[in-house]
Amino acid sequence: MMAMRSADQGRDIGAALDLFTSLMNHSCDPNAFVFCEGAQLRARSSRPIAAGEEITINYVDPSYDYSFRQKRLKPQYFFACQCERCRIDVMGQGPVSVHLRSRSPDFEDVQGQLLEFHSNLVQSSHEPCTLEDLRDKEDQMGLIGTAGFLNNGWPDYVQPGPEILQSFALIYLLQDELERSLRLCLKLCFIIGESTYGTSSPQWVHILSVLVQVLAAMVHRPKANPPSGTLSKTKIPLPEIHGACLCQFAEAVKGMYGADSAFARAADQLLEWEMNERRKLMSNDGFIAQFRKEYSALFQWADAQ
Ligand SMILES: [Zn+2]
Known part of the structure; x- marks a missing residue:
């Protein structure tokens, strides 16, 4: 079972x-x-x-x-x-x-409290809430985690840290708080890529799928989600970033679940649709090269936060 x-x-x-x-x-x-x-x-x-x-x-x-x-x-x-x-x-x-x-002697207790916090967070994820509510919850997570380690707070890369951050990324996406969701996704790309999970894990595919959704919302609903704050100042071309991320996502899905899987076919369809949209503007090779080039600019933006 x-x-x-x-x-x-x-x-x-x-x-x-x-x-x-x-x-x-x-x-x-x-x-x-x-x-x-x-x-x-x-x-x-x-x-x-x-x-x-x-x-x-x-x-x-x-x-x-x-x-x-x-x-x-x-x-x-x-x-x-x-x-x-x-x-x-x-x-x-x-x-x-x-x-x-x-770790402090209370590490296991605190880990248990964080798991409970996470399960409550997931249960309430579809309830309407304000940005302040979510910020409060993030602070609350920080406060609970502090007692688990001697010097600093609970590190983001120690479980259930990554799991909770991924849920926050999804909730911010559901609440249309896209820049916050984007920053969490990029942070998680680093954490998951460098951790025991690595880039050939279902967790890697999951975080890329959230990243793709956040960027799609920014690109295809620009009126509802105008870039604000520091992202608007960077002039990062989001359509290119979205395309680069989609390429990476489709590759990751294929590597993980196999080219013959329903997931890989769905990811390819999504990529093809997006490429057809973008191809109206530039050649195929230029499109891929441009996407890959712009991708690093976004990580630099997230790093500077
Ligand atoms: Zn073992």
Whole structure:
């Protein structure tokens, strides 16, 4: 029995019982993953697998720290994970363990409070709220997290930090607070790209999908969302940025779910539609080159915040 997550937003959408995927063991550094495509459950490798190598998937989110993973696995699956990554983590040598050395004794309590905060945030995400309400909630998250670390606040890259930021990015998008959503998306691109998730993970595809939606709203509804603040001063050409992001998104979806998947076909359709719109203005090669060139300007803007 496994919890199933939607491919577009990464939220739990139900549970499934499947004999084939039930044969796969857990690893905190798995070489495969399972996902839903409509009513179909599919398994796919996330990196090259050698002949005779065991195929593993993750039963708990591998981006969480060692003690969190063990605590989740024990009561639900009745084993203590001894995968290679857990062996490295327990010796305090893993990449995340280095960051976690300044944890306070209350770290686990605070992590639990942040998870509860996140679940409330998600539940109330469709309720109408003001920009001030959302700013207050972001401050509240900061306040809860402070007690988890000795020197500074809860780092953005320590879970559930990235999960909460992604929910905020989506909520700001729903509330048409596009520049705030855009900044959070770009921050998450750095965090996810550099973290255990990496750029060949469903999380990477999710954050690109939010980024594409934010930019689409800015480009195709400019009257409702005129650029303001620092973004308007940069003169960053948003249509080009949106196109570059769409190219990256379509590539990421193909790499993740396979060129024959429904997701890849949908992403290609979106890209084709956008390219046809833009092609009226410039040649195909010029279009791609221009998109890629402008993309870095946006990251510079986000960095300067
Ligand atoms: Zn493990």
